[in-house]
Amino acid sequence: MKNYLKMVDISKTYDTHGNIVRALKGANFSVKRGTVHGLLGENGAGKSTLMKILFGLEKKDSGKICLDNQEVKTKNPCDAFNYGIGMVQQHFSLIEDFTVIENIFLNIEIDNRIGLVMREHEELAIKKLLQESGFIIDSSKKICELSMGQRQKVEILRILHRGADILILDEPTSVLTEQEIRDLFRVVRKLKERGKTIIFITHKVEEVLEICDEVTILRKGETAGTGETKKLDKKQIVQMIVGAPFLFEIKHRKHEAKEVLLSIKDLHIKKGDIETVKGVSFDVRAGEIVAIAGVSGNGQQEIVEAIFGLRNYLDGQILVESKNIRGLSPRERRKIGINYIPEDRLNVGSCMDATIMENLIIDKYYERSFSNNGCLNINKLEQFSTKLVNKYEVKTPSINNYVRNLSGGNIQRVIIAREIKPETKVLIACEPAMGLDIRSVKYVYDVLLNLREAQKAILLLASDLDEVISLVDRIIVMYKGKITAYMNNPELFNKKEIGEYMLGIKT
Ligand SMILES: Nc1ncnc2c1ncn2[C@@H]1O[C@H](COP(=O)(O)OP(=O)(O)OP(=O)(O)O)[C@@H](O)[C@H]1O
Ligand SMILES: [Mg+2]
Structure with missing residues (x-):
């Protein structure tokens, strides 16, 4: 089977206030039409960045993207949709107070000549899509009333409604229960039967072996391996991800x-x-x-x-x-x-718009040893934060980097570093x-x-x-x-x- 999508030699460097991160260093990625393709790699390996480039959310520094051997330029998600590429991001982007239908509506452009959305027409189309896809959701419910699994489905519906042929799902299962994962897999299989191409990012190797036809592994911004899943086993895939044999053993x-x-x-x-x-x-x-x-x-x-x-x-x-x-x-x-690692690491567990240091000192800065007469002892706070970042191996160029710039796994490390103390x-x-x-x-x-x-x-x-x-x-x-x-x-x-x-x- 011919490659449908090809991303060749993609590089990307992030530079926030002098904090340089080389997220992708000449990565290659090829996907065949009508297959489910797993994209794996450790936290910070560059998976989301590569997919954001494909979907036009990030600009690549170099490299090219081809569909059926024709070079395409996806400068923004609108371009990407025109090429049939849709993405459900790692962190959802639905409006909580809007209904399912309204959230899907947000996608569509003004529809008739006097600028009104043809609501009834669109509602019918969405209901038809719901039926075809096999999703069971009440489309009149507000997003805030839905479980994570249902929200995931709304996100998928949204991109299907825009006519996506390539669906990028960035860690769709990490927030789902076992039952919801089963439901999602049923839907993925159905979409594949209908000829859709699915790119599936996950950390769970068992899921890849179950649902993916092929797999590509990224390591530190480079392609570390690729292959058909039926020819690979868990051990081999884990070794490609980690870069060395790795034994997962819990000593209880x-x-x-x-x-x-x-x-x-x-x-x-x-x-x-x-x-x-x-x-x-x-x-x-x-x-x-x-x-x-x-x-x-x-x-x-x-x-x-x-x-x-x-x-x-x-x-x-x-x-x-x-x-x-x-x-x-x-x-x-x-x-x-009492310390607490909350489930919602982005909205409850951390402040995304603050730096790593600010997140780490949030329950420390007012203590005597860190402030004097209302003045922060920055040196001491920096030393304290640097020690934690090193101990918990947070991958970041600096403690003054914003938490929002960290990969998902590294945000969790910051929270754990803050919550686990000798006094706990x-x-x-x-x-x-x-x-x-x-x-x-x-x-x-x-x-x-x-x-x-x-x-x-x-x-x-x-x-x-x-x-x-x-x-x-x-x-x-x-x-x-x-x-x-x-x-x-x-x-x-x-x-x-x-x-x-x-x-x-x-x-
Ligand atoms: N907007 C940004 N600004 C600065 N650095 C960024 C930004 N987005 C990502 N990075 C950095 O680029 C690298 C790759 O991040 P990316 O989110 O692509 O990793 P990932 O493979 O998706 O990881 P995870 O499994 O944790 O989601 C990381 O070091 C991350 O901190
Ligand atoms: Mg990611």
Whole structure:
């Protein structure tokens, strides 16, 4: 089969205020028509940059792009759409207060001669598209009412509506639950049957082996390998990504958990008029990792927010080292050793428009040792930040680089660097490995296991059950605001059983 899309010798350097990053160094990328092509590589390897160049969101320094051997110039997304190229970006760009239909509408140009959008006509077209694609979404719902999986589908619909033939999906599965991933794969297969070409970025090698026909691996801005997935196995692909043999092994040594550090007693939480947490009780001890498993939206997020002081609760108690922490502000909670890695790393976990240093010192700058009579001790703050950036291996030319310029995995490293401290007693980690490359996942797991060894209490929220099972000492399953199972023996953890409790099949 002939190559349909060819990107040849693509280079790109970012320069923000003198911070130079060579994101792509002569990368090559070829895709055949009607196939699903995986694009892999570590955090910061240049995957999103390469695809943004194809979609006209970034300008390449050199190289060329060909479709069916004809050179094309995609200076902006409008050009790209004209060539049939559409992209769902790593971070969604939907308007929360608009409905599904309205968000898809945003794509279209003014339609008739007096400048009005032919709303009814467009609505019909969108409904037809919904049917053809096999998506199940209520198109009159607002985006803020949709799950991540449904939002992903709206993004795909948006580019299909613009007539895309090549669909670029940048890490579409990192925010999805297992069921949503199954749904997405069904849709991808259907699109492929209809002759569409799909470029699929992910960090999960199993997904590539399942859904992709071919794969290209980027390493440090260069093409490190390419091949048919049926001729490759997981080990070979991981080796191409990392650049050396890499063994993913989790050392979860048995040890005794000690005193209770976090205790939740009969907690009730209301969100609007709905009681989302209905009498939940559990403990987390020093030296253990406890996971709350549950399909997103069953009350677990509210519990976490209540522990960190971001949400009020109706009734019940939250105790840290036997002290009731009701009424303490998030800053006061941090002071007594509660730390939080939120799921939404861009809007809650970090400030994108601030520098790495500013993000790292946000709960430090006011301390005596870092400021004097209202003046910041910049030298000390810089030393402190540089140490963390080195320790957590954040890939950046400088601590004064903006967080928004970092790749997804490196943003997570900044957050982890800020949240894990010697003083930490209770760490709440929500999807800490989401969107990370295999080396970083291993790194985060090691960090959590070291905290466990250091007698901290860790509460983990993660949708990847394999991750949960391999990492934790106990599992609590939540369904509709209640705990439906306490599983205390890691040797008996069973994915199927946990799944049944999560879906309310077993109670
Ligand atoms: N707008 C930008 N300004 C400056 N540097 C950038 C910008 N976008 C990306 N970079 C840098 O370019 C490099 C490649 O980033 P890119 O986002 O393409 O990586 P990626 O392979 O998609 O990683 P991830 O798996 O974490 O999403 C990284 O070092 C990143 O920090
Ligand atoms: Mg990316």
